[in-house]
Amino acid sequence: MYAMDDIGRNTLAMVLAGGKGERLSPLTLRHAKPELPFGGKYKIIDFVLSNLFNSGIKRVYILTQYRACSLNQHIWDSWGKWTGLGEFYVPISPETSSESEAWFQGTADAILQYQRFVESADTDYVAVFGGDHIYKMDIRQMIYAHRMNRADITIASLEMPAEEARRFGVFSVDDDNWVTAFTEKPSRPETIPGRDTCFSSMGNYIFSTSKLIDVLREGKKRFADLDFGKHVIPLMLERGDKVLAYNFNDNLIPGMKTGERGYWRDVGTIESYYEANMDLVHVSPQLNLYNYKWPILTNQGNYPPAKTVFDDDDRRGMNIDSYVCGGCITSGGIVRRSILGPLCKINSYSLVEDSILFDNVTIGRNARIRKAIIDENMVIANGEEIGYDADADRQKGYTVTDSGIVVVARKG
Structure with missing residues (x-):
């Protein structure tokens, strides 16, 4: 059985950080969404990269695209210097690659274009995570659930009320959290057996490496704009692959306070971005940035005190x-x-x-x-x-x- 540290070392991460974030305009006219500040000193992308780093996953490719130059520079200045021998946090994008890739046509197409990195990594698992959400997560626990259940893909799932779930992709699951169907923004979301809540996708996935390569190749034959939510997950269900929903509420990190469990924010609009930032100045914010057992890391800069x-x-x-x-x-x-x-x-x-x-x-x-x-x-x-x-x-x-x-x- 793998120890938690072994799980981290046996995983390659691919972080999707190429989106425009159009609903955050005009802030994203000059910045990629993952590069926007959050909490003053951090960038949005620092949250997923900190989760990976704290989870012992230190072989990470960050797939950038829109307004990539300054985002890449932030990654090089911050994350490139914190890894050791055989470890890396490397931004790659069509505009900076040494080869002439086309621009990404979908989330899964982005991974497919850099399939050679996956094949050469020699790891059992691939973590495909988004780069534009605010949360804390021990990703090893999700990989452990994936391994123990012998899943082909495990999907991080946010448990939420049905009326709220209508805005997201919703999973139908059986009593053991195996996914039986996936529906984008349903008018009447199907609830979790025995509960009045639903599982919505967080856009974070753990794949068994061989299964990821296989399904991407098959999917590309059928869809030019290959996307995980629209194409890959339905294709895997159609093929009879083992698709597992991982309940994010079960994820615990060291030093977590009770009210912080399940905290996840999609800061995709001006209102949601503003409200998530403003929550930080409350006396007891739901997101605790003062938890030194699970720090959010960033480039500190050589600044004098305020x-x-x-x-x-x-x-x-x-x-x-x-x-x-x-x-x-x-x-x-x-x-x-x-x-x-x-x-x-x-x-x-x-x-x-x-x-x-x-x-x-x-x-x-x-x-x-x-x-x-x-x-x-x-x-x-x-x-x-x-x-x-x-x-x-x-x-x-x-x-x-x-x-x-x-x-x-x-x-x-």
């Missing part, structure tokens, strides 16, 4: 209920319930509330910012107001969502 400046009655630098990253200076302004990325500066008499500032944002004197997301390197003029008048914000060229979030993004 600091506040001035302590006069009408000019006091204060950060209240906020995440403030290294290199930030709150100079006589007030920050409440906000997240400041590295190197931000908040100038005197200004007010920032319920907002997310990316790297190197400067807020001018007497400015007032409320419920906003501000892109990196932006300079907000002295006296400017954002988040107080939606019509005025739109006239300035900002994006305002139905819920009143104002997105200030770089142009061009």
Whole structure:
């Protein structure tokens, strides 16, 4: 029987990080979705890579595509230096490959294009994970369930109420969690036997290596835009392959608090991205980033500590209920319930509330910012107001969502 560490060493991971994230526009006009900041200092992709690293899976290819250059640079700067002999975290994409691959036509097609890496890895298992979700997971436990059940594919499954499951792909399962059918966004989702909840796909898969190669080859003969959800899983069910649903609620990591179990966020819209970030500044957020037994890793940067400046009655630098990253200076302004990325500066008499500032944002004197997301390197003029008048914000060229979030993004 494999020990947990042996399972990690006997697994190759392929991380899908090539999506555009169109529903996050205009933030993704210049960034790939996995590269967007989360919690100030992290990138979204750091969560899946940290889960792999903490699980002892250190042979990892990251398949990038859209706006790949800066995302690749982040991976090289952060993850490339943390592996040892025979281990790697390597970004590969059509635009950077030494060969002339076509752009990925679907999630499974992306793996198929780099099948040679899978074949040469000499591992028993392949973990195919998405690069754009926020969660913590000991992936070894999922691989162990895959091995013990002798499954051909094991799918990470999120247990959720039926009314919520309509937005996702839903599995029908038997009493032992073997998948019998898969339906995309059903109007009446089938529940788990004996429960009033459903299993929805998290887009994370464990394959037995030989089975993955076999099914991708067969699938490509039938579908040009080969996709795991639309094509591969139904094909495997059609063939009679053993398809297992792994309940993410059963996954436990060291140091996990009770309320954190089952935490998973698809931050695919401005609203969901904003809400997941804002949850972090609560007194007891559901996602605990202070669990040092399962750290989220990233490129720290060589930044000085954050600091506040001035302590006069009408000019006091204060950060209240906020995440403030290294290199930030709150100079006589007030920050409440906000997240400041590295190197931000908040100038005197200004007010920032319920907002997310990316790297190197400067807020001018007497400015007032409320419920906003501000892109990196932006300079907000002295006296400017954002988040107080939606019509005025739109006239300035900002994006305002139905819920009143104002997105200030770089142009061009």
